[in-house]
Amino acid sequence: MNPSLVTLLLFLSLKFLARAAMAAIPTGNVCLGTTNYTSNSQYEQNLNQLLQSLQANVPVSGGFNSTTLGTSPDQVFGLGLCRGDVKTTECTKCISNSTSEILRLCPGSKEAIAWYDTCIVRYSDSNFFGTVDGYRGGLLNTQNVSDVTSFREALGTLMRDLSSTAPYNPLMYASGQAVYADFFTFYGLVQCTRDLDAPQCEVCLENLIQKIPSCCSDKLGGQIISGSCFLRFEDSRFFTPSTTTAQPPSPPSSS
Template sequence: MAVVSSRSFVCCLLFLFIVVSQASAQYNYVYCDNNEGNYTAGSTYQTNLNTLLSNLTSNTQIDYGFYNFSYGQNSDTVNAIGLCRGDVEPDECRSCLSDARDNLTQLCPNQKEAILYHDRCMLRYSNRSIFGLMETQPSYYMWNANNATEVYQFNQVLNNLLRILTGIAASGDSRRKYAAAKADASNYQTIYGVVQCTPDLPQQECYRCLVGAIAEISACCSSRIGARVGRPSCNIRYENYSFYEPTAYAPAPAPLM
């Protein structure tokens, strides 16, 4: 898959290089934000950041894949969100977030705000409040190099699938806003789709985030047999193969009318 950030072209090239040259790190996109300021090695902020991320990734009380915690006081407060894909088991989720923590603090060694997207999880932290806010940047998108056959029908089935999943995910509760399902297109093509929001978002904000992400798919990746968009507050992905585990949170969509 190709990967492109919706930030500047220079930023795109930088992180395209990171993703391609460090495939062993197994993340899709990293963004180190200098706009919120930097911290110095050994500072109180760094100590709070390390403590928060360590507590987050070792927390065994949460079994639904969403972590949102703060640590510290005043200007040294750190806020973090960890989100795992809805089908990921708790142990695998914590392992993914632990790897994300290690990669993120190495690649962004002094930025107070940073985010990392992985296939199975997303981790972000900041010195500002990030809870309950619908945020669309920084985002990235990736696509499969191959085109679908009978593109019109493929896109019609895909859009219907993502629309149904968006409604299901947005109506989720404060623990999980996730939906996954498959739909059959033409020529024996099956589309597998996943949509998800951070569960701290209100229903309408989750819906709005996902609709915007779907619009990005239409702009960047129309007719591709697989693509994804990652945003801080939501993400979507579809493929022509199964990439998620069936769960109780993955109801089948209604047939295309």
């Protein structure tokens, strides 16, 4: 990836997020790569087949699928991921929309990532599987919190707890809630793409947590994203509560 070609997302109000999801408009996208593919090329044919494969397989494989098609120099790598709390029908709709829209958003691009409210789709002419993608951008709620000190402490604790749990969950997903100033509840979730291992997921989430002050300092909501993981928090519940929670493995016992 060429960092100079990465277009970072604008920092927008989360008030627009729900509207975007309802209208099948992505939360954000980046179009990458140093060269474009040409119309009717072998790369384009492979890309179209790969996106069709993701559309068919992501919803029925637990909300995640990574695959590759073709051979170099026309090989395409891609993945799709649905948020850990969404049902199969919602996952199907989101992946169907995103695999269609990403071609319109990034015409000719050999690399692209599109984020929706409940899923992401990514493809490239380079093998990115098992590699932590860096920070791509964020969105924020424009409303300030009422008690900054209490909120910072509660948000930090929640994000640390979620980011230590998600890597060891089969979905690499965790959600929860916290209280600040004694009676204000807010909600958060984190998730990684499942081509990463647990330590890589932890690194990815930690990188995004470190971006919270610059993205969403003392705001009632925020979302920070990369091609490998994302986090989000809001003052209203935006996810389906988990019925089970995975915990990190216990350290080996000493003799």
